[in-house]
Amino acid sequence: MLLNDKLKPYRLLLASQSPRRRELMTGCGLPYELAEKFDCEETYPDDLPLIGVSEYLSTLKSEAYPVPLLENDILLTADTVVLAGGEFRMTAEGTTWHGGEILGKPRDRDDARRMLKILSGAHHLVTTGVTLRSAARMTHFTSLTYVWFRTLTDEEIAYYVDTFQPFDKAGAYGIQEWIGYAAIECIEGSFYNVMGLPVQKVYTELDKFLNP
Known part of the structure; x- marks a missing residue:
């Protein structure tokens, strides 16, 4: 049975204001309804490994949702962050990211230009954490995508920021916009994860969620 048919008895609620x-x-x-808009203070512990921040925040958003879930409700929350200036490692304990910083949504034009200068001519890691929650249980997961940027000129950075105003995007860029065509050399992982939601993984995890 297709997932769309399995979802018919349920109400899938997307708790996100992101048009992407x-x-x-x-x-x-995937049939969904927009969840009611609500506020959530997006903070995380200082000692939390950077690679786990997006999943932590997606769970935090889920738990902050103020409306009690009905028996047939499934709430989907997500958070995307960009990790730049560090190093990606695989260890016996799992995947880690050492050093660098988190690039969230830029505060203003100058902050957006600062972020893009950090990304220029380097690689970074995009992580999206997703949480699925019903009245009875919850699951969460992270999707990782490596992105390589060619070196950008100051003029190109200024053009992109002024034309596309990426102030609502983690890392100050949208891969589906001009910068994705003109500046991104390659990616390793899900393209859609960089847009803000790893839909293939969401699809498969939703299927598993309905068949525990």
């Missing part, structure tokens, strides 16, 4: 996540959910053919 809505676009991706629609493109994947």
Whole structure:
């Protein structure tokens, strides 16, 4: 049975104001409703490994949702962060990211230009944490994508920021915009994860969530 048919008895609630996540959910053919807008203070422990921040925040958002879930409700929350200036390692304990910093949404034009200068001519890691929660249980996961940027000129950075105003995007860029065509040399992992939602993994995890 197709996942769309399995979801018919349920109400899938997308708790996100991101137009890109809505676009991706629609493109994947998943029927959903927008959850009520709510506030959540997006903070995390100082000692939390950077690679786990997006999953922690997606769970924090899920737990902050103020409306009690009905028996047939499934709430989907997500958070995307960009890790730059560090090193990606695989160890016996799992995947880690050493050093660097988290690039969230830029505060203003100058902050966006600062972030893009950090990304220029280097690689970074995009992580999206996703949490699925019903009235009875919860699961969460992280998707990782490596992205390589060619070196950008100051003029190119200024053009992108002033034209596309990427102030609502982690890392101050949208891969689906001009900068993705002109500046990104290659990626390793899900393209849609960089847009803000790893829809293939969401699809498969939703299927498992319905069949525990």
